[in-house]
Amino acid sequence: MDLLAESVQTIKGIGPKKAKLLAQLGIYTLGDALYLFPRDYEKYGSVTSIASMQRNQKVSLCVKFQGKPQIIRKGKNKSILRWQAKDNTGTVVCVWFNQPYRANQYKEDISYYVYGKAVMGYGQIQIQNPQVEEYRPEIHNKERWDPIYPLVEGLTQSDLRNLIKETLKILEDNIIDDLPIIVRQKFALCEKKYAINNIHFPMHDKALEWSRRRLVFEELFFMQMALYAIKENLGASKKGLRFSWSNKELENFIKKLPFPLTGAQKRVTKEILDDLKKDVPMNRLVYGDVGSGKTVVAVIALYVAFLAGYQGVMMAPTEILARQHYKTLKELLDGLKINISLLIGGIGNKEKEQIKAKISKGEIDIVIATHAVLQEDVEFNKLGLVITDEQHRFGVRQRATILQKGKINPHMLVMSATPIPRTLALIFYGDLDISLIDELPPGRKPVKTYHVPSSMRQRVYGFIRKQAELGYQTYLVCPLIEESEKIPVQSAVELYDSLKDGALFDLRLGLIHGKMKGEEKDEIMSEFQEGEIDVLISTTVIEVGVNVANANLMVIENAERFGLAQLHQLRGRVGRSDSQAYCVLIADVKNRIARERMNIMVKTNNGFEIAHKDLELRGPGEFLGVKQHGLPEFKIANLIRDMDILKEVQAAAQWIMKLDDTMEKQRILDKAYTKIFSNLGEIVFN
Template sequence: MRGAAEPVGLAATPSPPSPATELSRLRAVFERELEQGAANSEITGGLDTLLIRMVDNGVIARGHPLHERIRGLQRGGGYRGLTPEGRRKWLERAIPAAGPDARDDVPAPAASGRKRPLAPDDPVTRLPGIGKGAAERFEKLGVTTAGDAALFFPRRFRDFTDVRRISDLEPDGLPKTVVGTILKSGQLRYGRRVRGSEAVITDGSGSLRLVWFNMPWVHRGLKEGEELAVSGTVTVYRGRMQMANPPEYEPFDSNLMRPGRLLPTYPGTQGLGQRTIRRAVGHAVEELADRLPDPVPGWLAKEEGLVPFGDCVRAYHTPETLRDVETTRQRLALGEFLAIQVAVLQRRAAWQHDQHAPELDFGAHLDGYLDSLPFRLTTPQRHALDEILADIANTAPMLRLLQGDVGSGKTVVAFAAMLAAVAAGRQAALMAPTEILAEQHYRSLTTLLGGGESAFEGMFAPDWLDQRPLRAALLTGSRTAAEKKRVREAAAHGGADIVIGTHAIIEEAVELPRLALAIVDEQHRFGVDQRARLRQKGANPHLLVMTATPIPRTLALTVYGDLEVSTIDELPPGRLPVTTSWVEPGEREEAYDFLRERLDAKEQAFVICPLVDESEVLDVRSAEEEFERLRSGPLAAYRLDLLHGRMSGRQKDEVMGRFGSGETDVLVSTSVVEVGIDVPNATTIVIEGAERFGLSQLHQFRGRVGRSDRQGYCLLFSSDEDPNPDAQNRLRAMERTTDGFELAEVDLEMRGEGEAWGMAQSGGNGMLRVARVTDRDLLTDAREMARRILARDPLLQKPEHRGVAMNARPFLETATEAN
């Protein structure tokens, strides 16, 4: 590693070198400086020092091509004052002007000079103020190198161009920034329970209450009399203004937070403050912005007229206006989406390249299967089925996502594809995330095939299959060793045509030599490696993944971008939308009266609770506690049963068997009923502590009812009299619509890009930093750009595609098999 050179041409030697030699050496210095990224680190004291002395000493005489370049440079603030890109351009013009190359005559730089310039892959400990402890905290945020730090973007900006007086605040839903002095702070309590922290600040014009729900530690860092800068949205609670979403805060700094400035606020972690982050990130940006790999290749950026990547990185960390924030964010988001799209398209190509899957043709059997159903497929069901059957009739391995709202009839479509495999003399396997869901699928299939069901295996000979014997088997972890052995032997030696199960299917001991179709249900619950192991059970089987969680297009093109998508967005005829009501604590007795009316009408009900055991932290009724309370209280006249995840498989079977046969009126359960329970006579579901659940999960719970021609009801019981604003928005959205696709969009919008992209983030080190779920046009553009790049260079081997290859690599390395 070479240190910085001493200024050439200034040493006191007996025989001073000629001006030509000095200029040759200067050229070599320029070249080394350019190689080091124009970091102004090649000469001790900076390049300006050397240039001025060479002009003053007459080495660079008036009239020499470099003379005017250097004088113009000094009038503009010197080499030091240029941006890295400006320095690079200046060097590229100065090198030929300096004269012929004499590199061999240039002495090695002094070993005692400045440290080498910062490189993108240097550890964060090379950044100012970052020692071992801070580096460990940075690592929690996905930042391990200086390059990571330069791309560690603000999550929002404190707008000191518009600091408001407290007396002028209005609850308009827009973020506001105020500066005030802390009057008091302490724990936030409801009754005897600590529920968070609160404080009151004043700026002389009025006072403002600050609330941090479920964050009881915040108040310990707040001191009376301290001046705070606070940002957040203002709401009215009991006639008083407050920020409670939660507000962001930090001690007021008159230098950083001067009027007219947008101050970046970065994602943080305990022990790593904003000042430390800003200093380290700022240094990384200053040194590295122009040396970071742009995901958009240069030729494509030029065609699209895009601003240079380095300029956008700098501008996003230190924007002048909020308009600048959005403009630069879109340029950066385009690069993020492009990296994702290149990765998923490469994954899809790798899945299908030189792979020959079995050709599965349902042929004349299709009409017989459809005629055997007790209902007609909806138009979206038939369309999805046609797409799947067309895929599996080809030798290219299918890679398709089947999505549909709860109760839309995905399973009967998937069964058709499985039976097409059987008709072709092959095997099909369906893997579900839970035993309850696997058992539900098995029961549905055996019912569909017309009986002959035994406890764990079924033998059938449907007329529409020309009475060909067909055997289905169930394989789950809770079965006895003998039962599992029997199923494994049947699968390995041809006795089992269809195997339905849980993770047990992908155990090494399970062989499926004729596997032609693998189906994964609720696929987001499985890791990539698990899906890959299922695929490896056969010789390039087709893959179908199903989800009852509707996926917005933005997410479908990213997390599931390598899958073709079939959508069932229509419920079967006769189904009525479930009526949903948010029930506050004071309205419970009235709700129980309604529930008893439904039970008296010989209908059944679910009561869902989020916890199994009593919790001191969360004020939520556990299933066990609620079961005892209901059995001895509001529902004492009815038959109740309890279901939770700690039960054995057989216990769950017994409970579900009683509920399914009508022996039980009310099933009190934890979230194990989220998917897979199909009891048409269950018309009402009560969800305790509804504000604690996410929107997607609430919708899945609601899907357990309304599965017949009877009206379904969903009662959302909140534990809090005044849930936080996000929880209120979720509950109102549930009341407003039963459309799962609309709720999926709402859910992603509410959770924001950080959490919404959680699944995509797992593919790499937080590559999706600034992209948003609302950037649909950008995503579409990125998809097309990715196709153009891969058409030129399918393996991204050309030098001009190094940047996009580097940015796409984390997704490819983590997800070596298609989603």
């Protein structure tokens, strides 16, 4: 019998009403309760004397109440209750606000444990709104930590604490230690039973520290090993395609590129080419800051696939970006007799079927596509290379799905412009090898960024006009497509209508947003790229990858409504030539987080600095889009706070992968995969 799966209603005092409230916290079973970890702790010191109290400090006392309490009424529902208490060193006044019922709760001849903050009031030290319990020396004569759990209306901390205490009693012999004993011993980790008990009710501060380290380590370790399991299944354990090609043709192609490769691009290109020469499938992430030149590295890889006689596919998260990649590849591969096709949702069904037929016959060499390529009826003749662009839009599951499009395991290259620390990249892309482009093309000037309030909007429009007179173009980005009654922010349609007949009436304006048909968006972007539009009013549909060198001004309306990563991506649309580019953030900031976002954007263009700040402000779960990655959310680990443990985990995972005992290694990989992905849906391997 699996007690972990038993309903919480098996615990005395938990009826249907309370069970419904617990369900709001995700607690349905005893196992759920066991893994509802405290978000904080109330630390109680051991009992001290009244004489040793210091003001503005939390104190723990053993006292008896004296005489009758004094209640002062202030209006209908307001009151102050004052009650003198004493120990053998002196007296102190306990004060409660709006809690008159306490006058009937305590007796003069009983010793009570009183905990609260000592403050000055009416010329004497008082303890305001103290917690009071009947004194028990075996509990109160030592330090203790009471867990503080997340709550919903209708539940109290006492409810949760009692639930967890009862759960721990029932499950005492059912807490299985999943972590391999060789890992526990090598990294000096406590047993799981000890950790679970002490994460909820710590015996002392060291017990809490050891328990938290153990549980964080386990959570991160199994995540890392599960990703390694995918890597093993999709990579080294499978037969891949060994590419061979003419180095002379490749060298000639690279020489004819319109710009020289940076040192970082050369290094990463070599890492990719080395992978393509092996008979195991490449599974590599290439990431770097906005504008670091990832696309040209992808083009080189696609050209090598063509030279080796294989088809290549490049995925993009949006139709606009897919169309831009198509245009870029057509230009860079012009004259090389390579058949390139665009496969996106916006093209007609007849044309789509014709493209699919050509793909299956091997008549198309390179396919640029959106998610449509993941459909079951797209069959490749000789798929050798898969590239997914803007990785954070594609999860673990989608990576596995696309890899099944090849009859033999194709090579996979993942491109991301999310500049996260390498340590975090290893946990979120643990199924991939990692390459970092950490250098920007020479000659580019940093984008100058300004934060202005909405009251300066007309001056911003004047600056847009000045840039147009100098021959430059502007992006004007809004958070919404259409006006909303609920949200008082600028919408793209509303702004376009007001500007074309108002402040920018004599400039050529364009409007683009996600609800437009593909052909409409394509036409507008083409006009903007050809310089036929001075100001492109847009939603975040232009957030990633769009490249118009003559656009050197980015204006973002209601910038406080965007996250830092999004603001940085939007700013990355300008500054793609050697002329000075500008970004103007129009925002009326009303809170600390919004202000800090604006400040960091003005201060730096460095994507890694911005990503670090974004991680601080939003937390790793939201920043990295854990669910988008197809990974479960962490219950206890925090990837910012637990960076040191994460490094230990990665050392442990690498050590396991090098074990001579292949059966033990495989057992750990299988356990990790089942543990992490069993509740998220199957990832099917070839």
